[in-house]
Amino acid sequence: MQKYFITKENLENRVITGDDAYQMSTVLRFKGDEIVMVSDSEKSYLAKILNVSKDEVSFEIVEEKTGNMELPVFVSIFQGYPKGDKMEEIIKHGTELGAKQIIPTFMKRSIVKLEEKKITSKLERFRKIAKEAAEQSFRNVIPEVPSIPYLKTIDFSSFDVKIVCYEESAKNGELKAFKSLISNLKENARVAVVVGPEGGIDDSELSYLKDKGFIPCALGPRILRTETAVFYILSAISYEMELKKWK
Amino acid sequence: MQKYFITKENLENRVITGDDAYQMSTVLRFKGDEIVMVSDSEKSYLAKILNVSKDEVSFEIVEEKTGNMELPVFVSIFQGYPKGDKMEEIIKHGTELGAKQIIPTFMKRSIVKLEEKKITSKLERFRKIAKEAAEQSFRNVIPEVPSIPYLKTIDFSSFDVKIVCYEESAKNGELKAFKSLISNLKENARVAVVVGPEGGIDDSELSYLKDKGFIPCALGPRILRTETAVFYILSAISYEMELKKWK
Incomplete structure (x- = not known):
C-alpha cells in the first residue's frame, strides 16, 4: 500500500492533487476502488479512491489508522x-x-x-x-x-x-x-x-x-x-x- | 593519509602498481617523500614514497602499524x-x-x-x-x-x-x-x-x-x-x- 501526505485542506475536501494525483492517474493507472493511506501529518487514514483524473483524485475515508512510527526522541x-x-x-x-x-x-x-x-x-x-x-x-x-x-x-x-x-x-x-x-x-x-x-x-x-x-x-x-x-x-x-x- | 591495499608480491618488492600508481602520479601528483599506509590485508605499514611514475611507485617501509579496525564478528x-x-x-x-x-x-x-x-x-x-x-x-x-x-x-x-x-x-x-x-x-x-x-x-x-x-x-x-x-x-x-x- 502507498501512503500520501496531503494538506489539511485537501484532507477536508477528500482530494489528492498535484504530483501525487498525476502519479496515481498516469504511472499507477488507478481506476477507482484502490485503497491507499492518506495523512495530514497529524492523523493517518485508510482511504478508498473514487474518481481519478490527472489533476485531482477524490477519495472517501474508510477508517482512521493509529500507530506510532516515530523515533521516541x-x-x-x-x-x-x-x-x-x-x-x-x-x-x-x-x-x-x-x-x-x-x-x-x-x-x-x-x-x-x-x-x-x-x-x-x-x-x-x-x-x-x-x-x-x-x-x-x-x-x-x-x-x-x-x-x-x-x-x-x-x-x-x-x-x-x-x-x-x-x-x-x-x-x-x-x-x-x-x-x-x-x-x-x-x-x-x-x-x-x-x-x-x-x-x-x-x-x-x-x-x-x-x-x-x-x-x-x-x-x-x-x-x-x-x-x-x-x-x-x-x-x-x-x-x-x-x-x-x-x- | 591514504591507505592502499597491495598484493603480497608488491609488498615484498616495495612497489605500488596499476590504478593506484596512476592515481598517485597524476591525480595526487606525488613527488616522493609522502607518507601513506600500505597493506597486504594481513599487516599494515607506514610507507615513505620514493620514486613516482605512472606505472610504478616505489616506497620504503617506515614502521608496522598495528590496530584492529575489524568488527569482532x-x-x-x-x-x-x-x-x-x-x-x-x-x-x-x-x-x-x-x-x-x-x-x-x-x-x-x-x-x-x-x-x-x-x-x-x-x-x-x-x-x-x-x-x-x-x-x-x-x-x-x-x-x-x-x-x-x-x-x-x-x-x-x-x-x-x-x-x-x-x-x-x-x-x-x-x-x-x-x-x-x-x-x-x-x-x-x-x-x-x-x-x-x-x-x-x-x-x-x-x-x-x-x-x-x-x-x-x-x-x-x-x-x-x-x-x-x-x-x-x-x-x-x-x-x-x-x-x-x-x-
Missing part, C-alpha cells in the same frame, strides 16, 4: 553541506531512519557554494525527497528541511543532548561518548547531531561547538564517510530505544 | 540483487560499516538479470568499490564479493547466527528478534544476513530460509528500503559490540 541532523548528490541520499535514508529535522548546514570545509535563488530550488527538491521517503517508510510526519544556514548562525539552545561526530576521536580510541549519551536518552529528548562535510570539522568549529555544549563522539574504529555517519547514528538510536529483547 | 550480507546502482551503494557503505563478505544474490523478486559475461565485469566493479571503501575507512582487510549466486544454491551451514530481514515482522510489531540475537553475539561468531531486493522476500524463500535456521527480524517500526536495512544492521552490530560506555 526528536533528532535534528545538522549536516555539513556535502558534494554531489550526497545531501539527497542523507535526506532519503535519514527520513527512513527517523530524523525529525535534516538541516543542510554550510560549514568551513563545505565546498559547495549556493546562490540565494539556487537555495530556494534546492530546498524545494530536498523537501520533495523527504516527503517521498516519509511516505515510503510510513512515517507519521514528514521531516523538516527548514533552511540552509551557516553553522554559527544556528541557535542550539533548545537541545537537551548535543553530539558532534569527530573522526579524530576514533583515531584516538575514544569510543565511549556516543553510547554513554544514547543509552541514557530520555523519551522526547531533543538531540542535535552535527556531522561535518567530507573534509570534516574545522578546529575552530569544533571548539565553538564544544563551548555550546556539544560532546565529540566517535562511531567505532573505522573512518566513516559523512553520509554513513548519519545512518549509523540514527540506526543506533533506533536499536537502543525502539527494539526490545525477548524475556 | 564475521558478517556476510546476502543482498537480494537490487535495481540501479544500489548494489554499489551497499558495497561502499557496507564495507565502511564492517561487513566481511557482501554477496549480491539473485532472489525471486530481483528484477535485474545478468548474462554470464556481464557477471564477470560486475564482480570486477564491485571488488574495486570494496577495495576503495576499505582503503578509505582504514579496514584491515578488503571485504569479499565472491560471486553472484542464486539464493537456493548457497550453503549456509557454516554460520552460527542467521538473520533474514522481514518487513512484515515490522508491520506485525515483532521487534524483539533482532536485538535478542545481536546482544548475545559472541566474538568471532559467523553471522549470515539475508536482505531481500526492493520487492522483498518471497513467501517460499522465507520458508526455505526458516528451514535453514534463519530467524525473521524487523528493524524498528518504519519500513526501510533494502539498502537502508543493511546500514541499520551493521551499525547496530558495531554499536552493540564495538562501543563502550563511560564507567
Whole structure:
C-alpha cells in the first residue's frame, strides 16, 4: 500500500492533487476502488479512491489508522553541506531512519557554494525527497528541511543532548561518548547531531561547538564517510530505544 | 593519509602498481617523500614514497602499524540483487560499516538479470568499490564479493547466527528478534544476513530460509528500503559490540 501526505485542506475536501494525483492517474493507472493511506501529518487514514483524473483524485475515508512510527526522541541532523548528490541520499535514508529535522548546514570545509535563488530550488527538491521517503517508510510526519544556514548562525539552545561526530576521536580510541549519551536518552529528548562535510570539522568549529555544549563522539574504529555517519547514528538510536529483547 | 591495499608480491618488492600508481602520479601528483599506509590485508605499514611514475611507485617501509579496525564478528550480507546502482551503494557503505563478505544474490523478486559475461565485469566493479571503501575507512582487510549466486544454491551451514530481514515482522510489531540475537553475539561468531531486493522476500524463500535456521527480524517500526536495512544492521552490530560506555 502507498501512503500520501496531503494538506489539511485537501484532507477536508477528500482530494489528492498535484504530483501525487498525476502519479496515481498516469504511472499507477488507478481506476477507482484502490485503497491507499492518506495523512495530514497529524492523523493517518485508510482511504478508498473514487474518481481519478490527472489533476485531482477524490477519495472517501474508510477508517482512521493509529500507530506510532516515530523515533521516541526528536533528532535534528545538522549536516555539513556535502558534494554531489550526497545531501539527497542523507535526506532519503535519514527520513527512513527517523530524523525529525535534516538541516543542510554550510560549514568551513563545505565546498559547495549556493546562490540565494539556487537555495530556494534546492530546498524545494530536498523537501520533495523527504516527503517521498516519509511516505515510503510510513512515517507519521514528514521531516523538516527548514533552511540552509551557516553553522554559527544556528541557535542550539533548545537541545537537551548535543553530539558532534569527530573522526579524530576514533583515531584516538575514544569510543565511549556516543553510547554513554544514547543509552541514557530520555523519551522526547531533543538531540542535535552535527556531522561535518567530507573534509570534516574545522578546529575552530569544533571548539565553538564544544563551548555550546556539544560532546565529540566517535562511531567505532573505522573512518566513516559523512553520509554513513548519519545512518549509523540514527540506526543506533533506533536499536537502543525502539527494539526490545525477548524475556 | 591514504591507505592502499597491495598484493603480497608488491609488498615484498616495495612497489605500488596499476590504478593506484596512476592515481598517485597524476591525480595526487606525488613527488616522493609522502607518507601513506600500505597493506597486504594481513599487516599494515607506514610507507615513505620514493620514486613516482605512472606505472610504478616505489616506497620504503617506515614502521608496522598495528590496530584492529575489524568488527569482532564475521558478517556476510546476502543482498537480494537490487535495481540501479544500489548494489554499489551497499558495497561502499557496507564495507565502511564492517561487513566481511557482501554477496549480491539473485532472489525471486530481483528484477535485474545478468548474462554470464556481464557477471564477470560486475564482480570486477564491485571488488574495486570494496577495495576503495576499505582503503578509505582504514579496514584491515578488503571485504569479499565472491560471486553472484542464486539464493537456493548457497550453503549456509557454516554460520552460527542467521538473520533474514522481514518487513512484515515490522508491520506485525515483532521487534524483539533482532536485538535478542545481536546482544548475545559472541566474538568471532559467523553471522549470515539475508536482505531481500526492493520487492522483498518471497513467501517460499522465507520458508526455505526458516528451514535453514534463519530467524525473521524487523528493524524498528518504519519500513526501510533494502539498502537502508543493511546500514541499520551493521551499525547496530558495531554499536552493540564495538562501543563502550563511560564507567
